[in-house]
Amino acid sequence: MLNIALNDRNEMKKHLVELMCTLPPQIKAQCSESISIIANVDFPQNWQNLLPELVQKFNSNDPSIVQGVLLTASSIVKRFRYVQRNDDLYRDILYVLERLQEPLLMIFKSTAQAVTGFSNDVAQLKPRFESLRLICRIFFSLNWQDLPEYFEDHMSEWMDGFAKFLQYTNPLLTDDDEEDEASPIDKLQEAIVENLELYANKDEEPFIPFLPHFTSLVWNLLLKLSDKPKHDGLATTSIKFLSSLVAKQMHRDLFKDEGTLKQIISNIVVPNLVIREVRLIFIFLMISLKSFFSKLDILNFEH
Secondary structure (H helix, E strand, C coil): CCCCCHHHHHHHHHHHHHHHHHCCHHHHHHHHHHHHHHHHHHCCCCCCCHHHHHHHHHHCCCHHHHHHHHHHHHHHHHHHCCCCCCHHHHHHHHHHHHHHHHHHHHHHHHHHHHHHHCCCCHHHHHHHHHHHHHHHHHHHHHHCCCCCHHHHHCHHHHHHHHHHHHCCCCHHHCCCCCCCCCCHHHHHHHHHHHHHHHHHHHCCHHHHHHHHHHHHHHHHHHHHCCCCHHHHHHHHHHHHHHHHHHCCHHHHHHHCCHHHHHHHHHHHHHHHCCCCHHHCCHHHHHHHCHHHHCCCCCCCCCC
């Protein structure tokens, strides 16, 4: 793009979002990636209509269009993660938050409601679950540096939605015979748990009242997962969330019950130690719980 004349670049940018929305699904992702590449150079200073255009498409009745613009938005805000904050970055984050934080919550709530309405229509459910996953990834990016004020003020709305989908089941979206490919529900739940872990590691006071409920939800979710490769991502992320709590003194009361600890060892840690290398993260949970082992005779299991 740097070698293209400024007028030509600006003319291209005027039509890229609309073009992406008209393309077939197999090409839509490529166009979205192209927008993201250009945005890395020009956004936001030299492409100030990009985000308003994307947000406007949130209201589309076509779930594939919504999915496409969410994919693009997610790609754009990924740059806020895993980098040290500076004045320029913080300025860009504030710019995006002012234009995206409220529409993001609105589309999260409306998509969640649509999932309920289309519970028997798999063709409508799949793109909406992918949209929910993308919304969660945008949430992750926007919250990575700091907890924005808007998200703090509307935390209960986000957390109620997260809790709903951690308990969601629908046989239309799951295939018991599938070994490797995670279901749309699994993928969304993994993204939700990653958001919970992000907040748990920040020790944000507004999130603390929600921790006991989410600890129970993630714990029960983990107990239901199979040992198939399709559940590796969700299992690993769930364990990371729980272990991040156990490692902190302020959260250890969540695991103080002897029965809970016995279940952790007998139902999660020991069975998973004999599965695949990718799940060896469970060993780290054992290490985190080491201080408890000396108090409880819970390692003498027969297997």
